[in-house]
Amino acid sequence: MTEKAPIYGIDRELQRKQQAKFNPELEQQALNWIMDITGESGFEKTADLKNGVALCKLVNAIKPGSVRRVNNSKFPFKMMENVNNFLLACEKLGVPKHDLFMTVDLYEEKNIPLVIGSIHSLGSAAQKVDGFEGPYIGLGYSKGKKMEFSEEVLKEGRKTVPLLVKKAGKTPNQSGMFDTSRNIVKSTEKGTGEIGLFESSVTKTTNQSGMFDTSRNIVKSTEKGTGEIGLFESSVTKTTNQSGMFDNSRNIIKSTEKGTGEIGYFESNVTKQSNQSGMFDNSRNIVKVQKEKK
Known part of the structure; x- marks a missing residue:
């Protein structure tokens, strides 16, 4: 071996x-x-x-x-x-x-x-095999013993043992141990909560509509109004827009008369638009005289 x-x-x-x-x-x-x-x-x-x-x-x-x-x-x-x-x-x-x-x-x-x-x-x-009379070795297995109690003893036992089953035919479980509700209010009236405003009707369930303000605060009016952003002007048949919010004018004066500005001289007539001619002095400051030079 x-x-x-x-x-x-x-x-x-x-x-x-x-x-x-x-x-x-x-x-x-x-x-x-x-x-x-x-x-x-x-x-x-x-x-x-x-x-x-x-x-x-x-x-x-x-x-x-x-x-x-x-x-x-x-x-x-x-x-x-x-x-x-x-x-x-x-x-x-x-x-x-x-x-x-x-x-x-x-x-x-x-x-x-x-x-x-x-x-x-x-x-x-x-030791539990029928017909075998030994010798034996090892520990013997425990044998079951049937216990019988009177009806009075059973009634006393039911009083001491807590009730685990509420309904007949059902075993105890852990249903209801955890609160899964969302605490959403169902009402026909408007209510103010910690989250926001909830509004519902009898036939509709509650939702989160209206929790966020999505309005743009645009004023509709037939009159001219001055706001923080700019001027809004609209009519009854027209919706508001942002025209006029930014001043795109160049402050150019249209006139038949000569005007003096901070930049230069502008000269125009009715049929001509204003231009920037004369804004820069291109003259060379050369004096023309008819007199003879001394």
Whole structure:
């Protein structure tokens, strides 16, 4: 048989934890129990059970016919088949599935403490098997005891136990524990709230219309008005506009007479528009005289 390869890291830590759970006393109790029931001998440690023959004989002794065929072959897959048949029989006898080990836990000795625990759990389940008279091992499962109370005791019990069910046929729930209302007022009158003005009618539900002022404060009038922005002028048939808000005039004087301004002289007649002629003095200040130069 080849030697096992060394293990390191987390596998080594898991092995140390399993070894810490190992109890030699429980192991000896399990081996003695198997030898007493099956009549086999020579088991010094749990690893001696890895061929599965003694385990199959054990469940057949507890309940005949649990394992129909026991393989006495020395081939590994036949041995593992015996162990697997033993585990299936234990589950049928009432051993909890979480208490059972895996085939490799015994055959490869990966988790011997779990194997010992499974044998003790089988001893507990065997105590409830009809026709098996022992010997037993492990702790016995608790047995249910039916309690009967008089009507007076039941009435007193109903007084002390709080009422969890309000309506017959319904189980208690947490409905109504959280307030999901939005506190929206439904009214035919106008109301002022913290958010804004709500207005509704009998046939309409409340909404948030009117919460934001979208008006542009534009005055409609037939008269001329002066505002902060500019002058608005409109008629009955025309809507207001922004014409006249900006003064685009250039302050150019149209006149038949000559005018003096801050910039220069403007001269125009009725048929001619004003221009900027004369705004810049292009004269060279050359004096023309008819007199002879001195």
